[in-house]
Amino acid sequence: MTLPENDLSRLPDLTEIEKRCLELAANGRTPADIVLETDLAMPRVTDAMRSAIDKLDARNITAAITRAVRLKLI
Structure with a gap:
């Protein structure tokens, strides 16, 4: 499923931990820093980041952060 950038009616439902991990990663933090x-x-951080990537239909953490920012989720 590809999430169109302008379709705000179906925003991914990120948990608070997923949002926090994405925000910290967006500010240059590594998983160890987080x-x-x-x-x-560490397993919870990596699970949260992987889950956020999946929910945002992204290929990697950079794409997930970009999409989350564009969708105003973080």
Whole structure:
């Protein structure tokens, strides 16, 4: 499923953890940095980032961040 950039009627439902991880990654934080800043375990951070990538129908974290910003999710 490809999410059109201008279709705001079907915004992905990101969790607060997914949003936080995307925001931190958008600000240059690595997964290890995110672990330290959020006190989440590394598997939880990687799961949240992978889930956000999937929900945003992106190929990687950079594309997920770009799409989340364009959709005003972060």
